[in-house]
Amino acid sequence: MSERIDAHGAASGVVADLAALLGDRLTTSADERAQHGRDESYHPPRPPDAVAYPVSVEEVQEIVRLCARHGTPVIPFGAGSSLEGHVLALRGGVTVDMRHLDRILEVNAEDMDVVVEAGVTRLQLNRHLRDTGLTFPVDPGADATLGGMAATRASGTTAVRYGTMRANVLGLDVVLADGALIHTGGRARKSSAGYDLTHLLVGSEGTLGIIVRLRLRLHPVPEHVVAAVCAFPSVERAVDTVIAAIQLGIPLARAELLDERAMDAVRRYSRLDYASTPTLFFEFHGSDAETRADADHVQRLAEERGGERFRFATTTTERDRLWQARHDAYPAALALRPGARGLTTDVCVPISRLTECIAETKADLVAASIPVVLLGHVGDGNFHLAFMVRRDDPTELAEAQRFADRLVERALRLGGTCTGEHGVGIGKMKFMEREHGAAIDTMRRIKTALDPQNLMNPGKVIPARASASHA
Amino acid sequence: MSERIDAHGAASGVVADLAALLGDRLTTSADERAQHGRDESYHPPRPPDAVAYPVSVEEVQEIVRLCARHGTPVIPFGAGSSLEGHVLALRGGVTVDMRHLDRILEVNAEDMDVVVEAGVTRLQLNRHLRDTGLTFPVDPGADATLGGMAATRASGTTAVRYGTMRANVLGLDVVLADGALIHTGGRARKSSAGYDLTHLLVGSEGTLGIIVRLRLRLHPVPEHVVAAVCAFPSVERAVDTVIAAIQLGIPLARAELLDERAMDAVRRYSRLDYASTPTLFFEFHGSDAETRADADHVQRLAEERGGERFRFATTTTERDRLWQARHDAYPAALALRPGARGLTTDVCVPISRLTECIAETKADLVAASIPVVLLGHVGDGNFHLAFMVRRDDPTELAEAQRFADRLVERALRLGGTCTGEHGVGIGKMKFMEREHGAAIDTMRRIKTALDPQNLMNPGKVIPARASASHA
Known part of the structure; x- marks a missing residue:
């Protein structure tokens, strides 16, 4: 079925067909293949055999049709910022780089929605919206493409207030495995x-089709934004403060935790005036009166739990300075160990179990020999460990993976999930049976029904069938 | 493949097998079959061959397995309050009445969620939650089962604030066509x-499996509730008021429109002190100060648009009296014509097109010879016409259907949907190709993958394959 491309010599059928379609927007250059065979994670690169740069939905359809005819895998590529190996070409094939599908097609201020092509990034969209009073608030940190964010069901720091991509994607245009274009929502x-x-396609990571356009929900730019930072004697006390705020219904727009190691890394990296102690970063959106009242309320909750050095900021400049530590956390952690890559966990547990989950995790990490920081979107019950590993050291990778595996087991025992926002890719596939049980078989049936040749981003999300039968 | 049950004589294989499993909780009595072959709509009844009353999830699994073995259709049944023929046994078979799966299994106050069996009704759940400070706010009017509400993706008067079942179902336990039980979410x-x-299963109307348990999101009981009513010189002015309120971000908890005919019907039915003029019913949830400010703001918006006789209510008794007209609207409309049934439309359009859609619809209805009222969840862009038809008069049915069809065409032209909350059942199937285009083929593939024998509520939602090929 599969036709392996000879990328280094004479182009075989599919490359010739694609080159005829795309001209120099089809490349087999080693550099470009290498750039498209890796993401921001520790997973070893797996370059595709060719990279295509379509400029239209019709070209995406034609690329998929040609690949289907030749039995060639197709891997969609956005900004390459994913963290679980989603874009690796495990079985070779053609990577479809969506960068030229970057048009903002409609802005409907009255209905507060927008239609974009899949290669538009979230910052590009928000720049475009600047004068409309509207914003697209989902913020995973990286300037990811909106197609990629939908494909991985991304979220980030604002999900506690605005929801994840699930809540903010109203409809999709998707090219299916046979090249058909469907409109959903x-x-x-x-x-x-x-x-x-x-919602079946949001989070399907390119395994059911390629998202080419999205209709997204917009939100009003908040009238007023207040940022606040508070230090705590322990991670548990910090988490308890957030849980109390949520259970009292205080509308947090962001609630981010950095543990003492992350704060220490940030201090070294950015020379910021913070203590190396667990710290919460808050943001409140609303009217002037609301945001002040909410911030005051959270300050009281924090101080009742041992929080101190509570600081506010209301101007953009002050807010940016206050939040800089949070924004710098990942590069600061990487700087702990030049040349290292982040092996990142992503569990999410019910809020009621979050303190317990983090406490057990911190206790477990006492034995870790690798630098590791904890960052949390704690308002959602979602937190990350980032282990700074040398990718070419199997002993280190194995150690970090053991901690990561124990964390997933812990999260599943507490009613949580192996991935709150990064997606499955290849990194979390081994937990899918454990997390979903018989429902994996249902997912597999859907995958087979929509992609019978298994050419759409193959080897991701759904593990190969185990010997256990369907019951 | 299919084994027709001889319900009136000696039981054939599947009835004998089911009777062995369920004893007298399997019935072929004509009365019970008739009760289960109809819903609240104008669609002619189609009784099943037998009715099963399982008391456990395991029994549901066993019923589905036995029906699969005999090639017998299976139709889940909640409260029978659906409006598009969802429960009709078009091809005979066994109706599975979920009334005995009525346990509330978990209430997690800290995480604000609850686990219920599918036969629990929304009022039963809210009675159970009375002392927790939490509530399940989705309110379709009828005291439907929560399983049925999830199956039809129901919503109702509070969706403008709390979302539909899509936003409020966190996970499901579902018995699939082969009897397997899966857990989702x-x-x-x-x-x-x-x-x-x-979210694939929410809204699948029993065609992919039977929902047996649900995990639902709860919300805090609002601190304060204010109701308000305002009369308008025209439906358009009323709709404009709601659109203005939404675009200003005023958090409406309910925003219901009754047209002059609906108000007139209510006046006759309930002898209420209202004018026969288009009227908006509002509800505001929040703190004392917030609800008063929101209601004042909406009053100003209404008065700027010709609204008058704006009335508030804050106590439960006053609120109930103020809202009685809305609650009585459907029975009042039916009382216009004793013996009639409601043929109900359910379009939903983008908010920006709602005024236009309603104005064109009102103009079209001038020619109607059948009593008809307009009720709208206008904050969502969703409104209903209810034609009071004599079900046994084909001329009347055909006339009402022509108006309804034109309304759907209008809604689709304006970017809307044929059904905002009632579901497809059999009544809206004819619009599915028009609304979804090639995506219907994707739905069909999923249906075939999960229910290869086509035994799960067959003949609903997905129209039979047309001659047009997949492109």
């Missing part, structure tokens, strides 16, 4: 008209 | 772990 605020394909 | 507030089966 729509402009009405609600619909009961048939199966919810939009 | 989970307790974490977010997850990127694989395909979102929860």
Whole structure:
């Protein structure tokens, strides 16, 4: 079925067909293949055999049709900022780089929605919206493409207030495995008209089709934004403060935790005036009165739990300075060990179990020999460990992986998930059976029904069938 | 493949097998079959061949397995309050009445979620939650079962604030066509772990499996509730008021429109002190200060648009009296014509097109010879016409259907959907190709993959394959 491309010599059928379609927007250059065979993670690169740069939805359809005809895998590529190996070409094939599908097609201020091509990035969209009073608030940190964010069901620091991509994708245009283009969802605020394909495709990581356009929900730019930072004697006390705020219904727009190691890394990296102690970073959105009242309320909750050095900021410059530590956390952690890569965990547990999960995790990490920091979107019950590993040292990788595996086991025992926002890719596949049980078989049936040749980003999300039968 | 049950004589294989499993909780009595072959709509009844009353999830699994073995259709049944023929036994078979799966299994106050069996009704759940400070706010009017509400992706008067069942179902336990039980979703507030089966199954109307348990999101009981009513010189002015309020971000908890005919029907039915003029019913949830400020703001918006006789209510008794007209609207409309049934439309359009859609619809209805009222969840862009038809008069049915069809065409032209909240059932199937295009083929592939024998509520949601090929 599969036709391996000879990328280094004479182009075989699919490359010749694609080159005829795309001209020099089809490349087999080693550099470009290498750039597209890796993401921001520790996973070893796996370059594709060729990279295609379509400029239209019709070209994406034609690329997929040609690959289907030749039995060649197709891997969509956005900004390459994913963390679980989603873009690696495990079985070779053609990577479809979406960068030229970067048009913002509609802004509907009255209905507060927008239609974009999949290669538009979130910062590009927000620049475009600057004068509309509207914003797209989902913020995973990286300037990811919106297609990639939908494909991985991304979220980030603002999900506690605005929800994840699941809540903010209203509809999709998707090229399926046979090249057909489908439209899902729509402009009405609600619909009961048939199966919810939009939400089946959000989070499907390119394994069911390629997202080419998205209709997204916009939100009003908040009238007023207040940032606040508070230091705590322990991670547990910090987490308890956030849980109390959530249970009291205080509308947190962001609630981020950095543990003492992350704060220490940031201090060294950015020479910021912070203590090396667990620290919460908050943001409040609303009217002037609301945000001040909310911040005051959270300050009281924090101080009751041992929080100190509570600081506010209301101007953009002050806010940016206050939050700089949070923004620098990942590069600061990487700087702990030049040349290292981040092996990042992503569990998410029910809020009621978060303190317990973090406490057990911190106790476990006492034995770690590798630098590791903890960063948390604690308002969602989601936190990350980032182990700074040398990718070419199997002993280190194995050690970090053992800690990461124990953390997932812990999260699943507490009713959580192996991935809150990064997606499955190849890194979390081994937990899928454990987390989903018989439902994995249902996912597999859907995958087979929509991609019978298994050419759409193969080897990701759904593990190969185990010997256990369907029950 | 299919084994027709001889329900009136000696039981054939499947009835004998089911009777052996369920004893007298399997019935072929004509009365019970008739009760289960109809819903609240104008669709002619189609009784099943037998009705099963399981008391456990395991029994549901066994019923489905036995029906699969005999090639017998299986139709889940909640409260029978659906409006599009969802429960009709088009091809005979066994109706599975979920009334005995009525246990509330978990209430997690800290995480604000609950686990219920599918036969629990929304009022039963809210009675159970009375002392917790939490509530399940989705309110379709009828005291539907929560399983049925999830199956039809129901919503109702509070969706403008709390979302539909899509936003409020966190996970499901579902019995698939082969009797397998799967668990979807989970307790974490977010997850990127694989395909979102929860949202594929919400709105699938029993065609992919039978929902047996649900994990639902709860909300805090609002601190304060203010109701308000305002009369308008025209439906358009009323709708404009709601659109203005939404675009200003005023958090409406409910925003319901009754047209002059609906108000007139209510006046006759309930002898209420209202004018026969288009009227908006509002509810505001929040703190004392917030709700008063919001209501004042909406009053100003209404008065700027010709609204008058603006009335408030804050106590439960006053609120109930103020809202009685809205609650009585459907029975009042039915009382216009004793013996009639409601043929109900359910379009939902983008908010920006709602005024236009309603104005064109009102103009079209001038020619109607059948009593018809307009009720709208206008904050969502969703409104209903209810034609009071004599079900046995084909001329009347055909006339009402022509108006309804034109309304759907209008809504689709304006970027809307044929059904905002009632679901497809059999009544909206004819619009599915038009609304979804090639995506219907994707839905069909999923249906075939999960229910290869086509035994799960067959003949609903997905129209039979047309001659047009997949492109």
